[in-house]
Amino acid sequence: MLSSPDFPLTNSAHSDQILDLMSTLIDYRRQDVRQRMEKVWRKASMLHVDVLLLIYHFAKVCIGNILEIGPYIGGSTIAAALGARESGARKKIVSIEAGGRLKHPRLPSRNIIKDLKKNLARFGVLEDVTLIEGRSAHESTKSAVRQIFGSGEVGLFMFDADGNPRRDLNYYGDLLVNHCWVTIDDYFGPGMKAAPIRAQVDEMVAAGRLVPLGYYGWSTWIGQWQRQ
Ligand SMILES: C[S@@+](CC[C@H](N)C(=O)[O-])C[C@H]1O[C@@H](n2cnc3c(N)ncnc32)[C@H](O)[C@@H]1O
Numbered sequence: 491m492l493s494s495p496d497f498p499l500t501n502s503a504h505s506d507q508i509l510d511l512m513s514t515l516i517d518y519r520r521q522d523v524r525q526r527m528e529k530v531w532r533k534a535s536m537l538h539v540d541v542l543l544l545i546y547h548f549a550k551v552c553i554g555n556i557l558e559i560g561p562y563i564g565g566s567t568i569a570a571a572l573g574a575r576e577s578g579a580r581k582k583i584v585s586i587e588a589g590g591r592l593k594h595p596r597l598p599s600r601n602i603i604k605d606l607k608k609n610l611a612r613f614g615v616l617e618d619v620t621l622i623e624g625r626s627a628h629e630s631t632k633s634a635v636r637q638i639f640g641s642g643e644v645g646l647f648m649f650d651a652d653g654n655p656r657r658d659l660n661y662y663g664d665l666l667v668n669h670c671w672v673t674i675d676d677y678f679g680p681g682m683k684a685a686p687i688r689a690q691v692d693e694m695v696a697a698g699r700l701v702p703l704g705y706y707g708w709s710t711w712i713g714q715w716q717r718q
Pocket residue numbers: 534535536537559560561562563564565566567586587588589590602624625626627650651652
């Protein structure tokens with residue numbers, strides 16, 4: 491059984507869920523969807539292909555809708571939109587992006603919002619996504635999200651933005667369904683973002699608000715939300 495500060499000796503249902511997720515990912519790696527996610531990675535994502543595959547999977551199986559903070563030029567959003575579409579159910583996807591420009595070595599952008607829309611269109615999912623331009627903590631963003639989602643309506647929450655996932659979970663947490671899938675990037679790493687993110691996530695795990703299910707890719711924390 492897994493044991494560490496983040497994975498205390500837990501019940502076997504929790505361990506089974508961790509192992510199920512690992513074997514689900516191995517299955518996806520052998521399917522055609524892997525090639526599609528590799529293409530998404532090449533054109534539009536900083537995340538590891540394994541994380542894109544898991545986002546695709548969560549979007550496909552989740553009960554409810556999808557809320558994302560920090561799509562950049564769209565990789566994670568496209569993975570979620572394809573998963574949601576292939577679930578056969580209608581799921582709303584809301585993605586919040588601050589915009590601006592970024593000098594990234596592989597995927598630079600001089601206009602993030604413009605490139606985001608271009609990539610969503612390129613992968614045929616532009617119409618599936620409601621894009622909110624602005625920072626997640628701005629009042630206008632918060633009210634725009636609340637006009638779309640009510641309490642307990644979000645089944646997948648993705649955070650890949652600045653160093654403050656707790657701020658957004660404090661604010662948007664009531665919109666999440668119990669056991670909502672949660673992905674939080676930059677849990678590990680030498681960058682400025684990782685230390686506060688890790689501290690915040692560990693604190694929310696200790697408080698019983700987040701349940702850890704693994705670490706994937708380069709630095710992504712995967713788990714579930716626990717409504718209180
Ligand atoms: C690491 S990138 C996201 C990468 C993306 N998920 C992918 O698949 O490659 C972070 C993005 O979050 C945006 N961002 C940072 N803080 C934000 C905030 N508080 N609200 C909305 N967007 C934010 C940045 O503009 C940037 O585009």
